[in-house]
Amino acid sequence: MALIDDIAEALSAEAVKAIEATGDDRFHEKVAKVIGTSSTTLEEAFNTSMRLRLAERRARQFIEAELAKASTRE
Structure with missing residues (x-):
C-alpha cells in the first residue's frame, strides 16, 4: 500500500x-505510541521506516569514524 509507506516515510523523516x-533518542517511540x-x-510502517533510518545513521557514523581513523594513520 503506497499511501501508508509515503505517510510513514514522511513521519519518520520529521521524527529524525x-x-x-x-537530542531525545527515544522521540520516535513516543510518536509510534x-x-x-x-x-x-501505520505504527508498524513507521517503526520499520525509523529502524531503517536509525540503522543508516549509525552506519554512516561508523563509516565516518573509520575514515577519520584511517586518515590519521596515513
Missing part, C-alpha cells in the same frame, strides 16, 4: 529531525 533538534492509538498498521 526532531531527534536531532531535541501516538500513531498506534489510531492505526497499528
Whole structure:
C-alpha cells in the first residue's frame, strides 16, 4: 500500500529531525505510541521506516569514524 509507506516515510523523516533538534533518542517511540492509538498498521510502517533510518545513521557514523581513523594513520 503506497499511501501508508509515503505517510510513514514522511513521519519518520520529521521524527529524525526532531531527534536531532531535541537530542531525545527515544522521540520516535513516543510518536509510534501516538500513531498506534489510531492505526497499528501505520505504527508498524513507521517503526520499520525509523529502524531503517536509525540503522543508516549509525552506519554512516561508523563509516565516518573509520575514515577519520584511517586518515590519521596515513
